[in-house]
Amino acid sequence: MIKAGQIEKGTALLIKGQPFLCIEREFVNPGKGSAFVRLKLKSPATGQTLSETMKSQDNAEDITIEDRDFQYLYNDGENFSFMNTENYEQIEVPMKSFEGYEFLMKEGESYRITMWEDQVLDIQIPSKVVYVVTETEDAARGDTVQGVTKDAVLETGLKIRVPGFIKKGEKVRVNTETKEYLERVNS
C-alpha cells in the first residue's frame, strides 16, 4: 500500500483487481481543504483510461512491476509473439492492447517489456528509431527544395511524410511518439 500522494507517473496500481499505470499526475489543493491528487490511469491490458481523484492521504494498492528483455518475432494479426531472450520462453500479447505497435516494432529486434507477474503492462519503444524506407516516389524535378514532403512507407509498414530528397532504400530516423520524420541517416 502507498499513499495516493506518493503516486508518480509510471507507478503501477491495482484498481478493482486490474493493473493500471499512472500516465499523468497533478496535485490539487482546494483553497480550503485537504490535498488531493488528480490521476490519469491507463490499463495496459485494454488500453482503457481512467480519471481518479484521491486525497493525498488515501491508500492505494501499488504493485511491483519489472522490465524484461524480449525479442519480437512476428504478429499473426491477433497477437504479437515475443521470446524471452534469457530463457527462450515465448509469450503472446493481444495486438488490440498495443494498437499500432506493429508499425513501430521490427521483427528480430529486442524490446524491453514491463510486466506484472505474467501480464504485459507496457512494451517500451525507444523514442527515436531508424527505419529503412521501402516505398516512396522519386522526387519530381524541382521537388527537392526544402519544405516539400511526400508519402513514404517504412520497413514496418508505417506510413509517414518525408522530405522530397529521401529515396527508397535510404534510412530515416523517426520520432515514434509523433510518427514524424526527424532526419536522414547515412549508413
Place this chain on the structure above:
Amino acid sequence: MFDFQVERKRSELYMRIRRFFLGRDYLEVFTPTLSTSLIPEPTIRNFETEFINEFMPRRKMYLIPSPEIFMKRMIAEGSPSIFQISQCFRNAEQLGTIHNPEFSMLEYYSLDFDEEDSIALTHEFLKETALEEADGKIRKKPLVMSVKEAVWQYSHFDLDEAQSVEKIRIEAEKRGHVIPSDEAWDDTFNRIFITDVEPSLPKDSPVILKDYPVQIDCLAEKKNDFYRARWEMYIDGIEIANCYREETDKRRTREYYEKEYAILKCEREKSGEVIPAVDYSFCDIEMRKSSGVAIGLDRLLMVELGKNDIEDVLPFSFRKMMNV
C-alpha cells in the same frame, strides 16, 4: 540558467500592482512573516522555528501561511483599506507545477466592500496591472457563477439537495468515488468538485466561482443557511484568488477558532506534526465591514507569461534547491 527577463517582468508586475492600489488610496502595509501564533487551519501545515534569547525562555515561532491575522488587526484598529505583498509558507505542500511551499501573495482588504464589490475591483485590477505579454483573456470581464450553478452544469446534481454527509456521499459514489466511512462533507464535496467541476471551467476568460458551501468552514460571513460570501477566481483553470466578505461576528470567529483548533490538535497529535500556538485575543478584535482578497502572485505571473510550471517563475524553487 536564470531567466532574468522573468525577474524583470515580476518587478514590473509588482510596480503595476503598487500603482493600482496607491492610486486608489490603499495603504501599503508590511507585517511579519514570522509570527508567535497562527490562525488554526487543519489543512494548512506549518513551518516552525524557535526564538532564542539567553535571558528569556525559548519561544516557538511560525512562518505565516498568509498575513491575514495582522492585516485584519490593522483593519480593526482603524486603518484605511490596505494591501500587502508578502512571502507565505505552507508546509507539506506537494511540489507540483502550481505549488511551491514558499510563495508570494498579494492581499488587499477593502473597507465597506462586500464580495461583489471585490469582484468589480479585481476585474479592474487584472485589466490595469496585466503585463503586455499577458493573453487578452486575462483582461476580459470574469465569468461569474455560483458553486451551485457550476456543480449543476458540470456534475449534474443539485447541491441544495446534497447538504448532509449521507446525501453528498451518495452523489460521490454514483460518480465512482470510493469514500471512507468517516469522511467529512467538505472532503467528499471536494472529490466531486476536483474531478468534475474544476477541469471543466471555461478558460477563455477569468472565472469566478462564488457562494461556497457553509460546510467548508472559514472566516467568511454566511450568506444564507447553505452558502458563504466567499469566491475563488480561476484563470486558465488555475486557482489564482480567494475572497471573503469578512466575518465581523466575534462569537462566530471564536467558534471557528475553537472548532478548527480542536480538529487540528486531534489530527496532529496523531501524526506528530507541528501544532502552532493560537492567540484567542484575535477573536475579540472589532473587525469592520470589509472584503479581503488574496492573489497568488507566482501563479498570476506564470499565467500572464504563458508558463506551464511555477518553477519557470521561481529561480530558486524548492524543486531546484532540493534537486527533485
